[in-house]
Amino acid sequence: MSDFDSTLKSLSFLLDDSFRPSLVLHVNGDIYYENEPFKMHFDITGKRNISEIIDSTSLCEWTGFSERASTSEQILMEKLSVTLCFDEIVPSELQLFYIPDMKKIIAKFDFQEPCKIPSLKTYFNAFRQSSDFLLLVDQDGKIRDVNEVHSVFINQTRKELVGQSIGNVLSIIDPENDESVHDLLEKVKVQGFVESIKTYQRSAEDTRYYHITTYYDKETNIFIFQMSDSTEKENLQVQLAHSGSLSAVGQIAASIAHEIRNPITTLKGFTQLLKVSATDDSIRYISVIEDEIERMETILGEMLVLSKPSEKKKAVFSLEVLVGDMVSILLPKAVMDGIEVAQSAELSSNPHIFGDPDKMKQVLLNLFKNALESMQVGGKLAVHLSESDGKLILSITDTGKGMTRHQVSQVFMPFFSSKPGGTGLGLPFVLKTVEDHGGTIAVDSQIDVGTKFILTFPKAKEGASYPLNSKQSIVS
Structure with missing residues (x-):
């Protein structure tokens, strides 16, 4: 170890203050060492003595201390008011420590006025308190330090991260x-x-999107990895793209609705005329034609629902009652198919929402129908209604065949269907209706385990009129 390193190590109890600019000086004032905070504040390139960086009044104060130090065999400490002279005048409080064993003077500066350049403590606090995940990496790819949000991003401690390769972190993500x-x-x-x-x-259940930016600092030869959580932004972009596709479907549907309905009306009229003189065999064929015409009208109606807002007047109604009514409707079908239906609720008050009960009935019908069709004999459909933070949470869980991750990501896209003969418009209708009611919908599914839809709705405001009380049936 060199004499220089030995001296600094011996003086470490004073130099370890990483926030206060400090100098190590010879008794004659020659500059022996400057710490990093001092370098950040001032450039003393070409200056070799403290007399070159303080004014004449401060120099007299310094000279008095240095003369006493040169003849002392004990540690001396003194505080002076000095003025540093660089591009501008900087008043400062100066603490001096004379170490006789080393024949060195420690000069620690406390500025009376904030410097234009932020202190190292400012940078340190910004690093520690940043909401982004920051990693300092050396030339060999080893992590030298991380800030406080490491556990939020990758659930590892600082001890586990510092010293390992940045490649390990990137491979986790x-x-x-x-x-x-x-x-x-x-x-x-x-x-x-x-x-x-x-x-x-x-x-x-939790997919995150991390925006990773890596910088290189030539002065320190350190790489800075900055990770920000852009999950919300990515999800909003997906929703925006989805909204665009729904808008396109709506525009197409509106533009061709008239052209389709005219020939459908004509076909229905001629099938009625054909029935009058048709034979029994012909009637069977005509019935098939009528069924297909009705199917065409249904598809067209679903497309038009996506293209325009609801024209019906909305009202305040009980979601609990509506769910119960719709469960009672599907129960006979479930019994015939050998499927168990379980309905439950955890509510502390009347679960009223503001919206269109007819549209909500169609939403539940679509979800219940999809659930039943995905299950075989012995399956179970669980319908649960609860509340949290002023919102109603409706979960619909089946034990059906489930969906792949790709199918889940596409399930609300128009014309996407995993069922043979499906139109792919039922769930887009569900999504649009739920969003029109100020709600949200999420889906979780696993192959051979089942699917769970979670619908969240804001409760109707207190004091609103309740035209449909909890004892009224909403089924028309």
Whole structure:
């Protein structure tokens, strides 16, 4: 170890203050060492003595202390008011410590006025308190420090992270990443920074999107990895794209509705005329034609629902009553198919919402019908209504065949259907209606386990009129 390193190590109890600018001086005032905070505030390149950086009045004060120190065999401490002279005048409180064993003076500065350049403590606090995940990485790809949100992003402690390769962290977020750490760091050096968005599957129910930006600081040879959680932004973009597709479907439906309905009306009229003189065999064929015409009208009606807002007047009604009524309607069908239906509720007050009960009936009918069709004999449909934070939460869970992750991601897209002969418009109608009621809908599904739809609605405001009380039936 060199004499210089030995001296600094011996003085570490004073120099370890990483926030206060400090100098180590010879007794004659020559500058022996400057710490990092001092370097951040001032450039003393070419200056070798403290007399070159303080004014004449401060120099007299310094000279008095240095003369006493040169003849002392004991530790001396003194506080002075000095003025530093650089591009501007900087008043400061100066604490001086004379260490006789080392023949060195420690000068620690406390500025009376804030400097234009933020202190190291400011940068340190910004690093620690940032809501983004920040990692400092050296030339070898080893993590040297992380800020306080490491457990939020990847659920690892600082002890587990510091010292390991940044490649381990990136592989946790993106297991399929095959780019070497060396190649990534070289790319950052050449380009200055590199950006990417990674999809991180934290759990089966939680998918995160992390925006990762990597910078290179030439002065310190340190790479800064900054991860921000852009999950909400990505989800909003998906919803925006989905809204665009619904809008396109609506425009198409509105433009062709007249052209389709005219020939349908004509076909229905001629089938009625044909029935008058048709034979029994012909009537069977005509009935098939009528069924297909009715199916065409149903598809057209579902498309038009997606294209325009509800024209019916809305009212305040009990969601609990409506759910109970719809369960009673589907119960005979469920019994015939050998499927158990269980309805439950955990409510502390009347579960009223504001909306269109007819549209909500169709929503529940679509979801119940899909659930029943996905199950075989012995299946179970669970319908549960609860409340939380002023919202009503309706969960519809089946034990059917379930869906793949790809199917779940596409389930609300128009014309996407996993059922033979399905129109792919039922669930888009459900989504639009729920959103029209100020609610949200989420789906969770596993193959051979089942599917769960969770609908959330805002409760009707207190004091609103309740034209439909909890004892009234809503089924028309």
